[in-house]
Amino acid sequence: MNRNVQLLWNGLIPENPIFRLALSMCPAVAVTTSVENGLMLGLAVIFVQVFSSCTVAMFRSYIHPRIRIPAYVIVIALWVTVIDMILPVISPDVYKKVELFVKLIVVFAIIISRLELFASKEPLVPSFFDGLGMGLGFLLGLVVTGAIRELLGTGRIFGFEVLDSGPLLIMILPAGGFFVIGFIMAAFNYIEYKITGKIPTSGGAH
Amino acid sequence: MKKTRFSRATAILGTLVLLTLLCVNFSEAALSGSFKKDNEITISFGTPVDEAWAKNTANYNVFQKTDPDIRVPVESVTLDSRKTSADLKFQDPLNLSSEYTVEAKDVLSEGKTLGKLEFSVKKSQAQILFTILLGAMLINNFVFTKYLGLCIFFGVSQKKDTAIGMGITFTLVMVLSAIFCWAIYTYILKALQLQFLQIIVFIGTVAIFVQAMDTILRKVNPFLFKKLGVYLVLIVTNCIILAVPLINVDSGYGLFESMTEGLGAGVGFALALFLMACVREKLELCRVPAVFKGLPIAFVVAGMFALAFLGFSGLSIF
Numbered sequence: 001m002n003r004n005v006q007l008l009w010n011g012l013i014p015e016n017p018i019f020r021l022a023l024s025m026c027p028a029v030a031v032t033t034s035v036e037n038g039l040m041l042g043l044a045v046i047f048v049q050v051f052s053s054c055t056v057a058m059f060r061s062y063i064h065p066r067i068r069i070p071a072y073v074i075v076i077a078l079w080v081t082v083i084d085m086i087l088p089v090i091s092p093d094v095y096k097k098v099e100l101f102v103k104l105i106v107v108f109a110i111i112i113s114r115l116e117l118f119a120s121k122e123p124l125v126p127s128f129f130d131g132l133g134m135g136l137g138f139l140l141g142l143v144v145t146g147a148i149r150e151l152l153g154t155g156r157i158f159g160f161e162v163l164d165s166g167p168l169l170i171m172i173l174p175a176g177g178f179f180v181i182g183f184i185m186a187a188f189n190y191i192e193y194k195i196t197g198k199i200p201t202s203g204g205a206h
Numbered sequence: 207m208k209k210t211r212f213s214r215a216t217a218i219l220g221t222l223v224l225l226t227l228l229c230v231n232f233s234e235a236a237l238s239g240s241f242k243k244d245n246e247i248t249i250s251f252g253t254p255v256d257e258a259w260a261k262n263t264a265n266y267n268v269f270q271k272t273d274p275d276i277r278v279p280v281e282s283v284t285l286d287s288r289k290t291s292a293d294l295k296f297q298d299p300l301n302l303s304s305e306y307t308v309e310a311k312d313v314l315s316e317g318k319t320l321g322k323l324e325f326s327v328k329k330s331q332a333q334i335l336f337t338i339l340l341g342a343m344l345i346n347n348f349v350f351t352k353y354l355g356l357c358i359f360f361g362v363s364q365k366k367d368t369a370i371g372m373g374i375t376f377t378l379v380m381v382l383s384a385i386f387c388w389a390i391y392t393y394i395l396k397a398l399q400l401q402f403l404q405i406i407v408f409i410g411t412v413a414i415f416v417q418a419m420d421t422i423l424r425k426v427n428p429f430l431f432k433k434l435g436v437y438l439v440l441i442v443t444n445c446i447i448l449a450v451p452l453i454n455v456d457s458g459y460g461l462f463e464s465m466t467e468g469l470g471a472g473v474g475f476a477l478a479l480f481l482m483a484c485v486r487e488k489l490e491l492c493r494v495p496a497v498f499k500g501l502p503i504a505f506v507v508a509g510m511f512a513l514a515f516l517g518f519s520g521l522s523i524f
Binding site for chain 1: 353354402403405406409410444445452495496497501505509510515516
């Protein structure tokens with residue numbers, strides 16, 4: 001049981017998909033103009049990640065290693081199609097804003113890399129927790145970025161007035177996303193430098 | 207001597223052809239108008255018309271060709287100095303991608319009534335395609351304003367050579383796969399009413415297509431394969447390659463429009479990649495704060511590029 005908790009924690013901070021592994025950057029910049037959008041896409045990614053991890057873990061002995069990549073892609077595409085049909089029913093307004101990215105979850109590097117690195121080798125239960133951890137880490141990344149951008153860009157969080165100052169429009173513009181992520185990454189590096197005493201080389205970005 | 211005569215004959219012939227073309231153009235212009243801005247239409251009557259008649263907005267009926275019942279109200283009319291053409295101004299912006307009809311009632315020209323004249327106003331195919339190309343390439347650049355394909359963008363923008371290689375390979379694959387996906391969507395998915403399968407089918411098509419390109423290139427042109435082969439495999443993980451077919455389907459584009467969107471996306475991506483590689487090569491020599499080294503500074507630079515590309519928004523040529 002202890003290992004499962006560790007897997008969860010691992011995905012949340014030490015191997016955070018966005019700030020540490022630097023995988024799947026596109027949605028992290030694109031949909032985070034508000035917390036709400038980030039939350040929606042984050043939940044969709046958790047769903048797809050957990051279910052694909054479980055599916056691959058269950059059928060891992062039947063998937064021939066040579067065709068594993070196409071097989072993983074089909075599994076992911078299957079769950080993405082499912083969530084793409086569920087989301088518009090739950091929350092049509094927010095779905096309209098993140099529609100393209102929900103469909104693009106298929107090509108998010110984080111999901112396929114977890115399937116390749118973890119779920120294809122481990123049994124069902126650890127795979128479930130690894131998927132959940134990675135999904136939560138992704139959600140955390142989206143929500144933090146979204147919160148910073150919404151707070152500075154409009155002075156609100158979840159649509160509630162928080163800051164009294166004038167809005168900093170650049171945070172809502174495309175450029176703001178790049179700036180915020182760059183600075184959060186640097187902050188993560190700085191914290192690690194303070195703890196371990198050495199500068200980490202940032203992730204491989206793919 | 208012979209040569210000069212020949213060239214003179216060619217010049218005369220050319221002028222004649224040009225004149226005929228112009229004449230054809232003029233004779234057509236009498237019954238067709240063009241968009242001037244997004245809320246202005248220019249029509250030309252061919253002969254001078256009565257000013258008081260032309261200024262009366264009640265004399266014009268404007269509607270979209272698809273639904274003639276919905277009239278678009280004309281706000282004001284201005285005549286040009288020769289009184290042969292008029293600018294109709296509208297309160298609301300028009301839908302520039304659809305066809306409009308302008309009916310002018312009882313046209314008064316030099317004291318005579320010419321009866322009803324009809325003008326059809328629409329963008330030519332070339333204009334539409336150019337708009338799509340420009341939109342995908344600069345105005346809505348996939349990397350800087352839609353944030354797609356960032357993974358590859360940050361991954362291979364360290365050197366100019368790799369950036370150029372990736373850009374060319376990507377543009378080629380993008381155009382071809384946009385055509386493929388369009389064909390499959392139109393002739394298979396739509397025909398069988400299986401649109402909900404589009405995600406699975408598109409990603410499958412792209413993956414198969416890239417694998418096929420890889421195999422064919424290896425056999426047919428090993429030299430080119432050595433240059434581009436590395437990037438081919440990477441392309442499957444690029445979101446743009448899946449986003450373009452999805453956008454094409456959403457906008458209801460036809461074959462040529464889909465192709466142009468693919469081309470614009472490819473060229474726009476190559477441009478972004480090249481610009482970024484130029485900066486990052488210089489960045490290697492700079493003293494960057496230690497915690498910003500690598501990806502964080504790359505993100506900040508990309509942010510500045512995004513700011514610059516913001517200048518393209520609102521750019522419209524037609």
